Amino acid sequence: MKARLLVPSLVSLVVAAAWIGPYAWMVLTSLKTLPELLHDPTALLPKTWTLAAYREVWATVPMARYLLNTAVMAGLIAVLQIVLALPAGFALAKLDFAGRKTAFGLVLVCLLVPAQATFVPVFLMLGRVGLVNTLAALVLPFGASALGTFLVRQACLSIPDELIEAARLDGASDLHIVYRLLAPALRPTLVALFLLSFVFHWNDYFWPLVMTTDDRIRTVPVGIALLREQGTGVRWHLVMAGNVILSAPILAVFAIAQRHLVRAVATRGF
Numbered sequence: 001m002k003a004r005l006l007v008p009s010l011v012s013l014v015v016a017a018a019w020i021g022p023y024a025w026m027v028l029t030s031l032k033t034l035p036e037l038l039h040d041p042t043a044l045l046p047k048t049w050t051l052a053a054y055r056e057v058w059a060t061v062p063m064a065r066y067l068l069n070t071a072v073m074a075g076l077i078a079v080l081q082i083v084l085a086l087p088a089g090f091a092l093a094k095l096d097f098a099g100r101k102t103a104f105g106l107v108l109v110c111l112l113v114p115a116q117a118t119f120v121p122v123f124l125m126l127g128r129v130g131l132v133n134t135l136a137a138l139v140l141p142f143g144a145s146a147l148g149t150f151l152v153r154q155a156c157l158s159i160p161d162e163l164i165e166a167a168r169l170d171g172a173s174d175l176h177i178v179y180r181l182l183a184p185a186l187r188p189t190l191v192a193l194f195l196l197s198f199v200f201h202w203n204d205y206f207w208p209l210v211m212t213t214d215d216r217i218r219t220v221p222v223g224i225a226l227l228r229e230q231g232t233g234v235r236w237h238l239v240m241a242g243n244v245i246l247s248a249p250i251l252a253v254f255a256i257a258q259r260h261l262v263r264a265v266a267t268r269g270f
Contacts, residue, residue: 089152110146
C-alpha cells in the first residue's frame with residue numbers, strides 16, 4: 001500500500017521540480033553579479049548573494065510606472081471582458097432567438113483568430129482616431145472576449161431555467177438577472193476568466209510593443225525587453241531580475257484566487 005502511494009508522490013515531485021526549477025534558476029541568477037555570471041553561467045548558487053540587480057533595474061527604467069500601467073491595463077481588460085461576457089453568455093445559453101446557433105458558431109470561430117492577424121486594421125483604426133500610445137488603445141481591442149463568452153455560456157447551461165423564470169415572475173429584468181442573480185452563481189467561472197485574462201494580458205508583449213512609443217504608457221514586458229537591449233551586451237542578471245518583478249504579482253494573484261480557480265475547474269470541467 002505504501003509503495004502504491006510512493007510512486008504517485010515521486011511523480012508529483014518530479015513534475016513539480018520541472019515546473020519550479022526554471023523559476024528557481026531565474027531567481028538565483030538575479031541574485032548574482034555580472035562578473036560571476038559571465039565566469040560561470042551554469043553555476044546553480046551565487047557565490048555572492050546580492051540585490052544589486054534589482055536596485056539597478058529600478059534605477060535604469062521607470063519600473064514603478066511600468067507596473068502601474070500593466071496592472072491597470074490587465075485589470076481593466078479582465079473586468080470589461082467579464083461585464084460583456086455575462087450578458088453575451090446568458091443570451092446564447094438561455095434566450096431563444098433566431099440565429100442563436102450561428103452566433104455561437106461565430107464565437108467559436110473567433111477563438112481561432114489570433115490578435116496578430118488583425119493588428120494592422122485595428123492599429124490603423126486606432127491611429128485615425130488618435131488613440132495610439134494611450135491606455136484606451138491597450139484596453140479597447142480586447143474588451144470583448146470570445147473565450148469569456150464561451151466559458152460563461154457553458155456555465156450558464158448548468159443554471160436551472162426555473163430559477164430564471166422565478167426571477168422574471170418577480171419582475172426582474174434581464175440585466176438584473178444577469179448581474180444580480182447569475183453573477184454570484186457563476187463566481188468560480190468568473191474568477192477563472194479574470195485570472196486567465198489578467199495573466200495573458202499582464203504577460204502580453206506584442207500589442208503593447210505595437211501601440212506604445214514612450215515610457216508614459218509602456219508595460220513591464222516591453223520595459224524588460226528594452227532593458228535587455230541597453231548597453232553593449234546582454235546583462236542577464238538584470239533581465240532575470242526584471243522577469244522576477246514581472247512574475248511576482250501574477251504568483252500573488254494566483255495564491256489569492258487559487259481556491260476559486262480549482263472550484264471552477266472541478267465544477268465546470270474547464
